[in-house]
Amino acid sequence: MPSVLFSEKGDDLYCYIAKQDLEARVIRIEFDDAACWGGMFELEGGKSYYIYPQPGKPPFPVRLRASKNAG
Structure with missing residues (x-):
């Protein structure tokens, strides 16, 4: 489960995935x-x-855990 950081830039929501530098x-x-x-x-x-x-x-910003699949 990678750690992801959600942040707002203007009216848009962005996600940063540390493990992929994305x-x-x-x-x-x-x-x-x-x-x-x-x-x-x-x-x-x-x-x-x-x-x-x-x-x-x-x-925001908020750091959460994400996975590729639900559950």
Whole structure:
């Protein structure tokens, strides 16, 4: 499970994956509201990962654990 760092740049959400030295814009996230944030997310370039849903949108920047598959 790589550690990923989510940050906001303007109106966009970005994800930095330390193990791959990759920073990319998040183009889709499964849950993105006040009650639940996270799940499957897709990065610009086609890669997708999963983070356990959080109870509400976290303050950014935030570091979380991600996996290639749900669960």
